[in-house]
Amino acid sequence: xxxxxxxxxxxxxxxxxxxxxxxxxxxxxxxxxxxxxxxxxxxxxxxxxxxxxxxxxxxxxxxxxxxxxxxxxxxxxxxxxxxxxxxxxxxxxxxxxxxxxxxxxxxxxxxxxxxxxxxxxxxxxxxxxxxxxxxxxxxxxxxxxxxxxxxxxxxxxxxxxxxxxxxxxxxxxxxxxxxxxxxxxxxxxxxxxxxxxxxxxxxxxxxxxxxxxxxxxxxxxxxxxxxxxxxxxxxxxxxxxxxxxxxxxxxxxxxxxxxxxxxxxxxxxxxxxxxxxxxxxxxxxxxxxxxxxxxxxxxxxxxxxxxxxxxxxxxxxxxxxxxxxxxxxxxxxxxxxxxxxxxxxxxxxxxxxxxxxxxxxxxxxxxxxxxxxxxx
Numbered sequence: 001x002x003x004x005x006x007x008x009x010x011x012x013x014x015x016x017x018x019x020x021x022x023x024x025x026x027x028x029x030x031x032x033x034x035x036x037x038x039x040x041x042x043x044x045x046x047x048x049x050x051x052x053x054x055x056x057x058x059x060x061x062x063x064x065x066x067x068x069x070x071x072x073x074x075x076x077x078x079x080x081x082x083x084x085x086x087x088x089x090x091x092x093x094x095x096x097x098x099x100x101x102x103x104x105x106x107x108x109x110x111x112x113x114x115x116x117x118x119x120x121x122x123x124x125x126x127x128x129x130x131x132x133x134x135x136x137x138x139x140x141x142x143x144x145x146x147x148x149x150x151x152x153x154x155x156x157x158x159x160x161x162x163x164x165x166x167x168x169x170x171x172x173x174x175x176x177x178x179x180x181x182x183x184x185x186x187x188x189x190x191x192x193x194x195x196x197x198x199x200x201x202x203x204x205x206x207x208x209x210x211x212x213x214x215x216x217x218x219x220x221x222x223x224x225x226x227x228x229x230x231x232x233x234x235x236x237x238x239x240x241x242x243x244x245x246x247x248x249x250x251x252x253x254x255x256x257x258x259x260x261x262x263x264x265x266x267x268x269x270x271x272x273x274x275x276x277x278x279x280x281x282x283x284x285x286x287x288x289x290x291x292x293x294x295x296x297x298x299x300x301x302x303x304x305x306x307x308x309x310x311x312x313x314x315x316x317x318x319x320x321x322x323x324x325x326x327x328x329x330x331x332x333x334x335x336x337x338x339x340x341x342x343x344x345x346x347x348x349x350x351x352x353x354x355x356x357x358x359x360x361x362x363x364x365x366x367x368x369x370x371x372x373x374x375x376x
Contacts, residue, residue, distance in 0.1 A: 036058075147164050
């Protein structure tokens with residue numbers, strides 16, 4: 001994997017770049033639709049690569065390990081062949097899922113023992129085991145195994161958690177370097193910067209991660225309960241240290257405004273379930289603001305969902321029709337809303353890229369953040 005920095009914004013830390021992978025290029029800033037279990041919910045692969053314009057999607061090691069299982073994925077020839085998505089993919093390591101399994105997992109130095117949320121069966125993840133699983137899944141970019149502490153953690157816990165994550169990173173790198181990819185193309189391993197909301201821990205983590213000289217680096221453990229302004233502060237602290245010549249990936253973030261703020265602070269890659277999850281619940285993000293498509297105000301509104309929207313569904317269907325589909329419990333409502341929101345997110349990061357290259361990113365970003373706060 002390679003990364004080329006194409007342009008930087010003179011008034012901020014925003015940058016436009018290009019990642020090259022074995023499955024094609026990724027132009028940054030980029031948003032990665034989340035395909036947790038090998039699929040982006042309610043969206044076909046052809047729609048992802050077509051009107052949505054997804055350049056890379058994300059899969060989850062924890063979920064894919066449990067179902068369909070590594071044996072199935074290996075027999076299929078990896079996740080790309082299994083789900084028919086031919087463009088780049090990234091897998092997270094399952095660290096966040098372990099964090100969310102409070103009560104049914106035990107963390108110790110060797111690894112994490114947990115019970116499946118599907119059938120209660122017992123499993124054990126070590127850094128080495130996670131590397132083996134991610135080799136079998138076959139994503140272009142894979143993440144190191146980490147512990148993700150809650151945003152409200154005290155300093156003592158955050159420090160202990162960071163030390164564990166850094167120890168696990170060394171073990172991940174050793175296993176990764178001792179093994180070969182399984183499907184004839186290279187994979188890139190990204191370390192993850194943790195440290196909760198404590199600037200000194202974040203600096204320590206960023207320095208230790210930067211020393212690894214990985215092809216890219218991730219910022220984890222944010223948007224997990226801490227105040228939004230703390231999240232932005234931690235991004236600034238970390239990006240002062242992480243090398244500018246490598247892509248920076250902010251994990252699990254976030255709202256459209258969060259993404260624009262992070263781009264301003266030098267982040268290149270994003271993922272979040274929000275566009276699909278919120279879409280399935282009737283919330284649409286648009287260039288004019290946010291719409292709740294279940295509201296009665298749309299009952300007789302026969303105008304397009306969004307006349308200048310990024311997806312064809314925005315012009316084919318009306319607000320009244322989409323509201324009807326939600327109230328009727330029709331699956332098509334979930335499909336339309338998911339396609340719309342994902343296309344909007346991809347339009348947003350694509351427009352940010354164009355503005356960075358053109359030189360007017362910051363005034364556009366400030367205007368968009370204000371627009372995105374409107375409830376229509």
